[in-house]
Amino acid sequence: MDLNLRNAVIHNVSGNTQDQLEDTIVDAIQSSEEKMLPGLGVLFEVIWQNSSENEKKEMLDTLESGLKR
Structure with a gap:
């Protein structure tokens, strides 16, 4: 992924509310x-980098479960 794209996505949503x-x-x-x-990949990267090990495990469990459908 081009670094400029990553920066553009982050710039476009920085300061946004949760809604x-x-x-x-x-x-x-x-x-x-x-x-x-x-x-969406950039947003997930931000989530991943700012999550605890327990939160990462929970995300992986959710992902694994969702892919088994």
Whole structure:
């Protein structure tokens, strides 16, 4: 992923409220557009980097469970 894209995504959502961040995530998922995936990846990277080991384990459990459907 291009570093400029990562910085652009972070710049575009920096300072957003939780409601705005949720709207961004929901809109990206509901649009089902491939071009939104890199932005969601950047947001996940921020979440991952700022999560405790327990939170990471919980995310991995959720991901594993969701992929088994």
